Amino acid sequence: MSDTDLCFTPATELVSLVRRRKVSPLEITRAVLARIERVNPRLNAYCTVAAEQALGDARRATAAPKRGARLGALHGVPVSIKDLTPTKGIRTTWGSKIYEHHVPDEDGLIVERLRAAGAIVLGKTNTPEFGAGANTFNAVFGPTRNPWDPALTCGGSTGGGAVALATGLGPLAQGSDLGGSLRIPAAFCGVVGFRTTPGLVPVHPTPLAFEPWPVQGPMARTVADTALMLSVIAGADPRAPISYAVDTGTFTAAVRAPRLRGLRVAWGGGLGVTPVDDEVLAICHRAMATFGRLGARISDAHPDFGGIHDIVEVSRGLTMVARHEDKLPQWRAVMQDNLVKNIDYGLGLRASDIGRAERLRTELWHRVRAFFEEHDLIVTPTAAVPPFRIEDVYPKEINGKPMRHYIEWALLTYAFTVVGLPAISVPCGFTRAGLPVGLQIAGGWRAETSVLRAAAAFEAAAPWAHLRPPEPA
Incomplete structure (x- = not known):
C-alpha cells in the first residue's frame, strides 16, 4: 500500500x-512523520513533534519480535498526546505562555500505559490554554484549523488530536474532556471521541485527584x-483514588458484537437546554432512522435537565479556581481572557452557591x-452548531438566540459530564x-459497553472511515 494509505490504516489493522x-x-512511523511534515504546517494539529524519540522507539519496536519479546496490544501503533498531558522528554506547555518551555521528566499515567502497550508517541497536539474552551488556539502556538475548511474552528479542547486523526497524522489520539473536549472536536472533524465514566481511565498526575469532572x-x-x-x-491505579477495576476485554468484545436490536x-x-x-438537528434526527432499521425501539424523550446552567x-x-487561582497574581495579563473570567467568577462564589x-x-442525577x-441509550447532536469561524471564541447565537458565554452553547455535551455518564x-x-x-x-x-456496541452498529450501517477531508493546499 502507499504511504498515504498506510497513514489512514486503522490501528486494529x-x-x-x-x-x-x-x-x-x-x-509506519516514518510514513506518518513524513505526512506530519507535509500537512501539519497548514493546519497546526501538532504543536511539538518528537520525531527522533518516535523513530528510536519505532526501531526498538521493529527489533522486538526478533528478540522474542512479548508484543503489547498497540505494538508499533503511532499515537498523539494532547499538550495537557505530561510526556517525558517532550515539551508540555498546557497551551500557556507560563509553561512555554516546560519539559517534564516523567510521563503521565495514561502515556505510561500507552507506551507499555507498545504505542509510538509521535508528539503533542494543540489545545486552548489549560484546555479551557471549545476552539483550539493559544498564545504559544496559535490556532488549529479545521481540515474540512481551514477558515473554521476544529473545536476543542482536543482540537489538535481530532485534526491529526482526520488528516492521517496518526490513527489514535489521547485527549481529555471536561465539558465536551473529546466529543466536540470529534464532531467538527469527522472522527470518534469517547468520554467515559470518571475513574474508568485513571488520571495522574493531577492537582485534584478526587475531581470527577475532567476525564482522559x-x-x-x-x-x-x-x-x-x-x-x-x-483500569484501576492506586495513584488515582477514584479509579476502579474493570475487565478491559469487554470493550473490544463489544465492538466485535455490535447491536441495536431491541434497545x-x-x-x-x-x-430542553439549548437551541440546535x-x-x-435535521441531519442527526435522520440518523435515528438507521437506529430504527437496526431494530432499536425509538422514542422522543429526555430527562429534565433543569438546573444544569447553574450546575455547570x-x-x-470552582474547578478553575482550584486549578489556576495561584497563577493570577503573576500571570493574569498573559492568560486567556475567558480563563481569567472563569477564575474570577469562581472566586466570587459563596459557600451557599456551591452547596446549592x-x-x-x-x-438531576436521580432524574437521569x-x-x-x-x-438504554439517549441520542443527541454532539454540538449545537456546525464548525464556526476560527476567529470566534464561541458561536454568538444559535437560530437567532444569543449565547451568553463560551459554555452555554456546549450544554449538549456538558449534560452528560455533570452526571458522570459515558457518551x-x-x-x-x-x-x-x-x-x-x-x-x-x-x-x-458505567454503560461503556452498551455505548460502544451501539456506536459500532451505527458505524457498520453508515460507515465513515473512508471519508477524508481534502488534502491541504
Whole structure:
C-alpha cells in the first residue's frame, strides 16, 4: 500500500500487519512523520513533534519480535498526546505562555500505559490554554484549523488530536474532556471521541485527584480503534483514588458484537437546554432512522435537565479556581481572557452557591437515573452548531438566540459530564457546506459497553472511515 494509505490504516489493522510482519513499526512511523511534515504546517494539529524519540522507539519496536519479546496490544501503533498531558522528554506547555518551555521528566499515567502497550508517541497536539474552551488556539502556538475548511474552528479542547486523526497524522489520539473536549472536536472533524465514566481511565498526575469532572480518554477514526485504545488505558491505579477495576476485554468484545436490536433508544434533540442549528438537528434526527432499521425501539424523550446552567457555571468556576487561582497574581495579563473570567467568577462564589449547585446536581442525577430505567441509550447532536469561524471564541447565537458565554452553547455535551455518564461522538453526515456533523450516543451508569456496541452498529450501517477531508493546499 502507499504511504498515504498506510497513514489512514486503522490501528486494529496496523496491529495485525505488524504481528504478521507485513509492515514494521519503523515503516509506519516514518510514513506518518513524513505526512506530519507535509500537512501539519497548514493546519497546526501538532504543536511539538518528537520525531527522533518516535523513530528510536519505532526501531526498538521493529527489533522486538526478533528478540522474542512479548508484543503489547498497540505494538508499533503511532499515537498523539494532547499538550495537557505530561510526556517525558517532550515539551508540555498546557497551551500557556507560563509553561512555554516546560519539559517534564516523567510521563503521565495514561502515556505510561500507552507506551507499555507498545504505542509510538509521535508528539503533542494543540489545545486552548489549560484546555479551557471549545476552539483550539493559544498564545504559544496559535490556532488549529479545521481540515474540512481551514477558515473554521476544529473545536476543542482536543482540537489538535481530532485534526491529526482526520488528516492521517496518526490513527489514535489521547485527549481529555471536561465539558465536551473529546466529543466536540470529534464532531467538527469527522472522527470518534469517547468520554467515559470518571475513574474508568485513571488520571495522574493531577492537582485534584478526587475531581470527577475532567476525564482522559481515546479518540480515533473508527469505533473499533477507540475500543482498542480504551482497553489499554482503562483500569484501576492506586495513584488515582477514584479509579476502579474493570475487565478491559469487554470493550473490544463489544465492538466485535455490535447491536441495536431491541434497545430502547431515546431521541433527545436539544435536551430542553439549548437551541440546535436547524440543519445539524435535521441531519442527526435522520440518523435515528438507521437506529430504527437496526431494530432499536425509538422514542422522543429526555430527562429534565433543569438546573444544569447553574450546575455547570458553579462547578466550572470552582474547578478553575482550584486549578489556576495561584497563577493570577503573576500571570493574569498573559492568560486567556475567558480563563481569567472563569477564575474570577469562581472566586466570587459563596459557600451557599456551591452547596446549592451540588444539591441541584444530585437531584438531576436521580432524574437521569430514573430515565435510564426506562431507556438504554439517549441520542443527541454532539454540538449545537456546525464548525464556526476560527476567529470566534464561541458561536454568538444559535437560530437567532444569543449565547451568553463560551459554555452555554456546549450544554449538549456538558449534560452528560455533570452526571458522570459515558457518551461517544460519532460522525453522522455533512452539512450542505460539506462540514462534518457528530451524533452523541450516551448510556446509563458505567454503560461503556452498551455505548460502544451501539456506536459500532451505527458505524457498520453508515460507515465513515473512508471519508477524508481534502488534502491541504
